[in-house]
Amino acid sequence: MSGDARRAQIREVAADLFDRSGYRDTSMDRIAEEVGIKKASLYYYFPSKDRLLIEMHDEMIELIIASHEARMNAGTATASELLRGMMTDIISLQETHPGSLRVFFEHFKEIPEPERARVMERRAVYEGYLREQLQRGMDGGEFKPLDIRFATFAILGMANWSYQWFRPGGTATAEQVAAAFWSMLSEGIAAT
Amino acid sequence: MSGDARRAQIREVAADLFDRSGYRDTSMDRIAEEVGIKKASLYYYFPSKDRLLIEMHDEMIELIIASHEARMNAGTATASELLRGMMTDIISLQETHPGSLRVFFEHFKEIPEPERARVMERRAVYEGYLREQLQRGMDGGEFKPLDIRFATFAILGMANWSYQWFRPGGTATAEQVAAAFWSMLSEGIAAT
Numbered sequence: 001m002s003g004d005a006r007r008a009q010i011r012e013v014a015a016d017l018f019d020r021s022g023y024r025d026t027s028m029d030r031i032a033e034e035v036g037i038k039k040a041s042l043y044y045y046f047p048s049k050d051r052l053l054i055e056m057h058d059e060m061i062e063l064i065i066a067s068h069e070a071r072m073n074a075g076t077a078t079a080s081e082l083l084r085g086m087m088t089d090i091i092s093l094q095e096t097h098p099g100s101l102r103v104f105f106e107h108f109k110e111i112p113e114p115e116r117a118r119v120m121e122r123r124a125v126y127e128g129y130l131r132e133q134l135q136r137g138m139d140g141g142e143f144k145p146l147d148i149r150f151a152t153f154a155i156l157g158m159a160n161w162s163y164q165w166f167r168p169g170g171t172a173t174a175e176q177v178a179a180a181f182w183s184m185l186s187e188g189i190a191a192t
Numbered sequence: 193m194s195g196d197a198r199r200a201q202i203r204e205v206a207a208d209l210f211d212r213s214g215y216r217d218t219s220m221d222r223i224a225e226e227v228g229i230k231k232a233s234l235y236y237y238f239p240s241k242d243r244l245l246i247e248m249h250d251e252m253i254e255l256i257i258a259s260h261e262a263r264m265n266a267g268t269a270t271a272s273e274l275l276r277g278m279m280t281d282i283i284s285l286q287e288t289h290p291g292s293l294r295v296f297f298e299h300f301k302e303i304p305e306p307e308r309a310r311v312m313e314r315r316a317v318y319e320g321y322l323r324e325q326l327q328r329g330m331d332g333g334e335f336k337p338l339d340i341r342f343a344t345f346a347i348l349g350m351a352n353w354s355y356q357w358f359r360p361g362g363t364a365t366a367e368q369v370a371a372a373f374w375s376m377l378s379e380g381i382a383a384t
Contacts, residue, residue: 020301022214080382104254104300105356109212143381144296150364151370151381153357154350157373161349172342180342181349189335189343190272 007045010035011059013090014052015099023053023110028080053107054115060097060104061122064089079137083155084182090159091174093165101163154185155186199237202227206244207291215245215302228344245299246307252289252296253314254280260321271329275347276374278322282351283366300311319344346377
């Protein structure tokens with residue numbers, strides 16, 4: 001296994017343990033045991049449990065930022081397409097990083113400073129991108145006049161809450177769920 | 193302070209500690225100290241920490257079930273009105289029970305069986321009410337044809353996720369937030 005693959009494996013195993021047993025109650029011993037490597041090897045990859053927690057958060061936020069920036073920089077997508085893409089990205093993390101995503105939502109407060117402030121800044125960058133596309137859609141006539149703050153929370157709520165119910169490999173893919181959510185929010189559910 | 197008021201006070205103090213320090217790391221000693229009562233008094237109200245956790249969950253779900261049933265039994269509300277009311281109820285818990293609501297969403301797995309199964313059944317009753325109103329709205333021509341499962345998760349996502357960002361006493365009340373969410377979901381955000 002390559003170093004990157006091993007790091008990714010350790011992160012997901014540790015995330016699953018943090019999720020099941022709590023961050024504080026999970027020891028580096030237990031993580032090493034569950035991964036099936038020696039404790040010294042674990043420390044080679046992650047010098048501390050905090051480091052693991054920080055990297056999980058970094059990975060989640062950087063994946064969705066990078067995915068959005070790539071789509072945005074292609075320069076052809078409408079605001080609707082970009083916002084639906086952002087919802088797809090978030091829900092897709094359930095398929096690729098289910099444990100880390102739960103840790104991302106529930107164990108943010110346990111990140112030590114100054115790393116917590118740094119992760120919070122990156123989360124703010126992502127929310128800024130969301131608001132930017134809502135504003136662009138309003139300016140360009142794609143959207144009605146909106147309260148951007150509430151629209152941001154509506155989109156994040158639908159997408160993020162999926163970590164509580166979405167099961168990868170179930171009847172719908174992340175892309176299908178995001179498309180269904182976007183269609184309801186965009187067109188509305190009231191009969192016309 | 194009456195017994196009921198004392199119980200409610202203990203639940204909110206304990207919820208806040210569970211939230212800040214984790215369920216496992218919070219002792220009955222610590223809860224008694226933070227409430228400012230003797231440990232024997234705490235045990236008089238709650239014979240165990242599990243009992244506290246169970247009552248927090250029971251209280252959250254029973255409050256929103258009772259509120260919906262009262263509105264429903266009045267018999268005059270449309271499906272839209274009832275669904276917007278359900279969103280208001282959930283977001284309002286932030287104003288009245290912020291600590292317990294966070295525990296309700298993040299510490300469900302720590303409830304011991306058989307109580308966990310019982311709470312899950314009550315959650316299912318609530319989701320059933322939501323689906324029932326979506327179906328009723330479709331049948332009665334209020335709503336477009338919908339995938340009821342995704343519509344349920346869209347509504348729960350917007351409302352429930354508010355526990356991550358809504359601050360009581362801020363610029364908007366729970367009712368205003370729910371009205372804004374419902375308006376977007378109902379009418380859609382796309383320009384027509």
